Amino acid sequence: xxxxxxxxxxxxxxxxxxxxxxxxxxxxxxxxxxxxxxxxxxxxxxxxxxxxxxxxxxxxxxxxxxxxxxxxxxxxxxxxxxxxxxxxxxxxxxxxxxxxxxxxxxxxxxxxxxxxxxxxxxxxxxxxxxxxxxxxxxxxxxxxxxxxxxxxxxxxxxxxxxxxxxxxxxxxxxxxxxxxxxxxxxxxxxxxxxxxxxxxxxxxxxxxxxxxxxxxxxxxxxxxxxxxxxxxxxxxxxxxxxxxxxxxxxxxxxxxxxxxxxxxxxxxxxxxxxxxxxxxxxxxxxxxxxxxxxxxxxxxxxxxxxxxxxxxxxxxxxxxxxxxxxxxxxxxxxxxxxxxxxxxxxxxxxxxxxxxxxxxxxxxxxxxxxxxxxxxxxxxxxxxxxxxxxxxxxxxxxxxxxxxxxxxxxxxxxxxxxxxxxxxxxxxxxxxxxxxxxxxxxxxxxxxxxxxxxxxxxxxxxxxxxxxxxxxxxxxxxxxxxxxxxxxxxxxxxxxxxxxxxxxxxxxxxxxxxxxxxxxxxxxxxxxxxxxxxxxxxxxxxxxxxxxxxxxxxxxxxxxxxxxxxxxxxxxxxxxxxxxxxxxxxxxxxxxxxxxxxxxx
Numbered sequence: 001x002x003x004x005x006x007x008x009x010x011x012x013x014x015x016x017x018x019x020x021x022x023x024x025x026x027x028x029x030x031x032x033x034x035x036x037x038x039x040x041x042x043x044x045x046x047x048x049x050x051x052x053x054x055x056x057x058x059x060x061x062x063x064x065x066x067x068x069x070x071x072x073x074x075x076x077x078x079x080x081x082x083x084x085x086x087x088x089x090x091x092x093x094x095x096x097x098x099x100x101x102x103x104x105x106x107x108x109x110x111x112x113x114x115x116x117x118x119x120x121x122x123x124x125x126x127x128x129x130x131x132x133x134x135x136x137x138x139x140x141x142x143x144x145x146x147x148x149x150x151x152x153x154x155x156x157x158x159x160x161x162x163x164x165x166x167x168x169x170x171x172x173x174x175x176x177x178x179x180x181x182x183x184x185x186x187x188x189x190x191x192x193x194x195x196x197x198x199x200x201x202x203x204x205x206x207x208x209x210x211x212x213x214x215x216x217x218x219x220x221x222x223x224x225x226x227x228x229x230x231x232x233x234x235x236x237x238x239x240x241x242x243x244x245x246x247x248x249x250x251x252x253x254x255x256x257x258x259x260x261x262x263x264x265x266x267x268x269x270x271x272x273x274x275x276x277x278x279x280x281x282x283x284x285x286x287x288x289x290x291x292x293x294x295x296x297x298x299x300x301x302x303x304x305x306x307x308x309x310x311x312x313x314x315x316x317x318x319x320x321x322x323x324x325x326x327x328x329x330x331x332x333x334x335x336x337x338x339x340x341x342x343x344x345x346x347x348x349x350x351x352x353x354x355x356x357x358x359x360x361x362x363x364x365x366x367x368x369x370x371x372x373x374x375x376x377x378x379x380x381x382x383x384x385x386x387x388x389x390x391x392x393x394x395x396x397x398x399x400x401x402x403x404x405x406x407x408x409x410x411x412x413x414x415x416x417x418x419x420x421x422x423x424x425x426x427x428x429x430x431x432x433x434x435x436x437x438x439x440x441x442x443x444x445x446x447x448x449x450x451x452x453x454x455x456x457x458x459x460x461x462x463x464x465x466x467x468x469x470x471x472x473x474x475x476x477x478x479x480x481x482x483x484x485x486x487x488x489x490x491x492x493x494x495x496x497x498x499x500x501x502x503x504x505x506x507x508x509x510x511x512x513x514x515x516x517x518x519x520x521x522x523x524x525x526x527x528x529x530x531x532x533x534x535x536x537x538x539x540x541x542x543x544x545x546x547x548x549x550x551x552x553x554x555x556x557x558x559x560x561x562x563x564x565x566x567x568x569x570x571x572x573x574x575x576x577x578x579x580x581x582x583x584x585x586x587x588x589x590x591x592x593x594x595x596x597x598x599x600x601x
Contacts, residue, residue: 016143017063017099019136021089022082031111031134037121038130040112044286046131047109048243050100051297055177058100058241066099070132074125082132102176102297104138106280109296110272113286145401150544152403160479163563164403167472171406172276172399175467180571181302184466185236187507188305189229190583191342195309196221198341204332207324211316216263217256225305227260231285232305235298244298248291261285261293264304275395282311307465338390338464339374346509347375347386350516354379357447367446373435374462378447382523383457385435387428388506389414390464398467407476414461415480429477432459432501433484440493457498458526463505469565474503474533500530508567515579529569533562 019028035043053060060066063086071079086097122130149168156164170178199209200221209221218224234244248257266272266283277300284300285293295301300308310333317329326332344360351358356379364372375386393409400406417425426434436457442448461477481501489495504526509516516522574580 015096015098016101016139017086017097017136018140018143019133020140021097022085022136023133028137028140029133031108031137034130034134034137035112035127037118038127039120040115040117042127043112043131044109045243047105047112048294048296050105051102051109052243052295053100053241055102055179055181060100060241061098063097063099071128072125075128078129099135099139101139101142101173103142103173104135106176106277106297107138108135110277110280113266114268114270114272145399148401149403152401152405156403160475163472163475165472166563167470167476168401168403168406171467171470171473172401174470175465176277176297176299178469179299179466181236181298183511183571184299184507185232185302185305186583187510188302188307189225190510191507192225192306192309194342194345195306195337196225198337202336204326207320208313208317208326211320212313215316216260227257228305231261231264232302235295235301244295245288246285246293246295248293250291254291258291262287265293266296275399278395282308334390339388342464342506343374343386343388343462346506346513347377349513350509350522351377351379353517354521356380359446364446369444369446371431371434371438372444373432376435376444376447377523378450378455379521379523381450381455382521383439383450383455384460384523384526385432385439385457386460386462387432388462388464389428392465410476411480414477415484428461429480429501430484432461432481433488435459436485436495436498437488437491437493440488440495453494453497455497456523456527458523459499459501460526461501461503463503466505466507468503469505469508469567471563471565474501474565475563477501477503499526500533502526502529502566505565505567508570510583512570512574512580513583514581515574519579520573525570525573526566528573529566532569 060069064083067079067083090097146169149165153161153164153168196209199205199212213219213221213224216224216227218227231246234246246261248254248261264283265285265287266279270279270283272279280296281300281303284296284304286296288294313333314329317326340360340362344362347358347360356377358375358377359367359372361372361374364376373385374388375384377384377386391413393406393413397405397409412427414427415429416427419425436459438444439455439457440452442450442452459481478501485495485498488498509522516525
């Protein structure tokens with residue numbers, strides 16, 4: 001345990017249909033044993049068909065609808081028996097049971113993509129049954145891994161216990177199941193435009209962007225986006241729930257179109273045995289036949305616009321001559337682009353129309369202010385302090401469901417890190433507290449025209465990835481922040497007007513930038529967010545899935561809503577109050593990219 005943690009619409013385990021519920025007296029086999037002698041093509045088609053279901057409002061959330069689709073006439077009796085067992089279990093447990101799980105569908109695809117086709121010895125009716133059993137085996141494997149949640153959180157003190165149970169149960173898969181794909185598509189385009197503008201303007205990245213364009217045989221980055229974006233249109237525009245094929249039309253440009261998309265298809269020789277489906281994120285299509293390519297998962301296709309670009313750039317950078325390589329490209333990307341370009345531009349976009357004082361981290365550094373925040377804004381008596389952190393934890397750790405793993409990893413990255421020498425390297429949480437100390441002591445020479453007892457201070461950890469928008473994550477980081485903030489009180493500083501720390505995904509600012517600029521400023525949204533977070537606390541310990549379900553029944557959805565991430569809160573608030581308008585850069589994207597011919601794809 002880290003010293004600072006004292007002992008003291010999400011998918012949960014019980015909501016998934018497990019093998020043991022339907023076949024309690026049957027010995028459970030492996031998915032390979034169930035699917036031996038079945039059609040590899042049908043297995044892959046089934047996996048991507050399941051992945052084509054809407055993550056919200058799918059008609060196949062109705063188990064009767066799903067079973068009716070999966071089983072043919074020969075298995076009609078079995079389908080009805082399965083449905084009755086599910087209904088009986090739901091009545092006994094007083095909770096709904098779902099069959100389809102994004103994790104299980106992706107694992108099914110991964111497990112069979114690289115396997116060679118084998119002689120088909122099962123009848124179609126037999127294969128329907130065995131495919132269903134294999135899928136339930138994957139569900140059971142997933143839920144058994146989740147048991148680590150209860151073991152790893154059982155000793156946590158009350159203030160953290162339930163938030164961390166919720167966080168640990170959902171963090172590994174939340175980014176693949178809780179999302180608005182249209183919103184992601186829009187923010188991905190905006191960030192991609194910023195990225196390409198940065199790459200073409202920075203001397204150090206000239207060889208990198210040239211190699212990228214050569215790799216995709218494109219003249220300009222606009223040309224690259226014109227080819228890529230049409231591949232994403234089906235992922236956001238399809239109402240039907242099924243797999244989606246991209247067909248390159250025959251004729252002039254056919255070979256060029258095929259060559260482009262084949263840079264984005266997964267190959268049998270690719271290493272698919274990677275946690276968090278990294279290979280499928282990098283290459284979210286597979287080849288059905290020449291000129292026909294199937295989307296594996298809509299979300300991964302959309303994220304290729306920007307999120308997947310870092311991994312492409314990283315791989316291309318590694319192939320450059322040594323004198324052209326960017327040393328430690330991850331650090332360079334985070335510091336030079338995510339912080340100094342993306343963070344600065346986004347913060348400017350929401351405060352430029354307001355009568356306020358603002359400084360970027362670079363401006364403060366140029367003014368010889370050491371240890372300054374990444375962005376500083378004072379609007380009247382409201383001060384916003386930003387620490388921008390573009391970070392990832394390893395895929396293996398992400399999929400652990402283990403609070404101890406998460407605490408160590410996030411603590412090392414975001415709170416502090418103890419070096420082998422015994423020295424402490426301060427990270428975002430401690431850095432924010434240091435900035436607050438300077439504000440309260442009026443040590444920011446560039447802005448001191450305020451009374452330290454009258455200003456309201458809003459500390460913000462600005463993140464750059466959807467995966468941290470999970471119920472409970474803000475509570476963990478704020479817990480560390482509050483522990484560190486007490487040191488200022490011990491120093492005799494006035495901390496009563498320091499707001500709780502807010503974890504804010506930069507995408508939520510980009511997507512809502514018009515409303516934040518013209519209607520409700522960011523600091524006011526942060527105030528409202530934390531007012532909503534005033535939560536019920538209970539000493540009840542959650543040791544099992546049943547305890548977790550009983551806790552939810554006791555406190556209801558109102559309590560759940562108090563743990564939502566900022567991105568969900570602002571989306572709900574803006575929608576209810578009619579504050580959302582299209583970000584202006586999407587108009588620019590429309591005029592420069594979408595209004596021209598899209599070629600042959």
